[in-house]
Amino acid sequence: MDNKNWLHLDFKGIVPSERKICEWLDFFRECGFERVIFEYDCRVQWDCWPNAADPRLTKDEVRRITAHAEGIGMEVIPLVQIHGHLDWLLKHEQYAHLRENGFVNELCPQHPDASALIMAWIDEVLELHPNIHYIHLGADETWHLCTCEKCLEIVERDPVRGKMGVYLDHVGGICRHVIARGLRPMIWADMFCTEGRTDLARELPSETILVNWQYTGGGPYRTTAELKTSGLEVYGASAIQCAWYEHWWCAVNNPAMRLENVLSWNQSGFNVIHTTWGRPGNLWNLYPAWHGSVGIFIAAADPGRWSKHPWKPFFDRLGPALLRSWPHELKPLIEEVKTLPVSGSIEEEGRKWLELGLRYQLMVKNYLGVELGKKCMKVTRRYIGYDPASYRKYYETPLEVLASELAEWTVEMREFFQRNELSDMDEFVEEKAAIFG
Numbered sequence: 001m002d003n004k005n006w007l008h009l010d011f012k013g014i015v016p017s018e019r020k021i022c023e024w025l026d027f028f029r030e031c032g033f034e035r036v037i038f039e040y041d042c043r044v045q046w047d048c049w050p051n052a053a054d055p056r057l058t059k060d061e062v063r064r065i066t067a068h069a070e071g072i073g074m075e076v077i078p079l080v081q082i083h084g085h086l087d088w089l090l091k092h093e094q095y096a097h098l099r100e101n102g103f104v105n106e107l108c109p110q111h112p113d114a115s116a117l118i119m120a121w122i123d124e125v126l127e128l129h130p131n132i133h134y135i136h137l138g139a140d141e142t143w144h145l146c147t148c149e150k151c152l153e154i155v156e157r158d159p160v161r162g163k164m165g166v167y168l169d170h171v172g173g174i175c176r177h178v179i180a181r182g183l184r185p186m187i188w189a190d191m192f193c194t195e196g197r198t199d200l201a202r203e204l205p206s207e208t209i210l211v212n213w214q215y216t217g218g219g220p221y222r223t224t225a226e227l228k229t230s231g232l233e234v235y236g237a238s239a240i241q242c243a244w245y246e247h248w249w250c251a252v253n254n255p256a257m258r259l260e261n262v263l264s265w266n267q268s269g270f271n272v273i274h275t276t277w278g279r280p281g282n283l284w285n286l287y288p289a290w291h292g293s294v295g296i297f298i299a300a301a302d303p304g305r306w307s308k309h310p311w312k313p314f315f316d317r318l319g320p321a322l323l324r325s326w327p328h329e330l331k332p333l334i335e336e337v338k339t340l341p342v343s344g345s346i347e348e349e350g351r352k353w354l355e356l357g358l359r360y361q362l363m364v365k366n367y368l369g370v371e372l373g374k375k376c377m378k379v380t381r382r383y384i385g386y387d388p389a390s391y392r393k394y395y396e397t398p399l400e401v402l403a404s405e406l407a408e409w410t411v412e413m414r415e416f417f418q419r420n421e422l423s424d425m426d427e428f429v430e431e432k433a434a435i436f437g
């Protein structure tokens with residue numbers, strides 16, 4: 001086992017320009033990451049899937065970004081999904097015939113064209129990446145596995161392997177395809193765990209790496225040990241950025257849960273891929289830009305460095321304060337974040353994102369105070385009366401004040417996107433403003 005630090009970047013969310021991605025790669029390399037997984041999703045115009053992509057990077061840009069990574073000593077690993085999480089493709093009527101039982105997110109592996117199309121896609125990806133040693137094939141969260149008639153027929157004929165037999169025939173076949181091209185495949189291992197069939201993982205080719213992603217609490221987990229019994233190599237995966245309950249109305253992820261997750265996986269003794277997701281799923285809202293996770297990147301790559309980093313004491317207080325999100329706690333944090341010492345432009349912009357994120361959090365809480373408080377007090381007033389002065393002191397930020405704060409925030413956030421050459425500015429800003437409507 002080599003203990004290199006792996007970083008995963010999901011391009012289905014906000015994507016920086018080629019120039020800015022190269023600056024980020026320099027930052028990641030300085031942090032200590034040595035391997036980087038690019039999850040392409042819909043962000044490259046794939047020849048084999050006409051009319052489906054929503055590209056942010058051209059193939060020439062991907063080639064130059066990859067060359068830049070390799071030039072600074074970072075190995076690149078492409079990731080494309082081969083079974084589930086294909087919403088970006090299957091949402092189009094042109095590809096509806098490939099859906100599993102009509103579900104938009106999942107391919108039917110029994111469709112006669114499915115494997116050949118996926119293999120052609122992989123070959124197109126490999127043309128972009130002539131120097132790689134690994135490829136990640138996704139294969140997680142195939143929630144609708146074997147719900148179509150064709151797949152159910154196979155399950156009936158093979159009750160011992162059941163649904164996972166269909167999964168293994170498809171995923172194993174694609175693994176063999178990339179092994180024949182000299183690569184080691186890796187897949188997310190959750191389907192073996194959720195189906196309670198870790199015993200079947202041994203059917204995959206021995207070169208396959210199983211990745212046990214667990215984003216809550218600290219690893220390793222019971223499933224990590226179960227997957228190990230397959231005899232295949234098992235990696236862990238943490239999340240630097242992933243779904244959390246409040247992802248709709250936050251512009252900054254709570255760092256406490258992310259830090260606990262990445263730091264505990266780093267102590268597990270397993271190789272770990274630190275994932276950075278762009279949205280909760282292909283057809284969901286945008287997560288914050290990478291700038292919102294600067295502290296977590298530093299901690300995931302080098303926990304020793306993070307323990308002495310000047311931001312750490314602030315983050316230790318930020319986590320619990322964000323969980324409560326009480327305005328009287330957020331206000332001083334917004335002032336304090338502006339004074340954090342920074343080293344380099346990524347930290348400087350990361351600090352600005354944190355400030356904007358905290359200001360947004362405060363606006364949301366003040367808005368809830370106004371709107372929900374008003375409804376509650378309407379009843380209270382009817383029963384016992386109402387003291388407008390004390391109510392206003394604690395809860396009532398006038399809506400026109402909130403509207404002007406939001407307008408100012410929107411201008412600054414747009415400037416942030418432009419200065420940092422980030423994609424999807426309108427979508428992000430409009431999503432965040434929409435909740436005040």
Ligand SMILES: [Zn+2]
Binds near residue numbers: 108
């Ligand atoms: Zn099917």
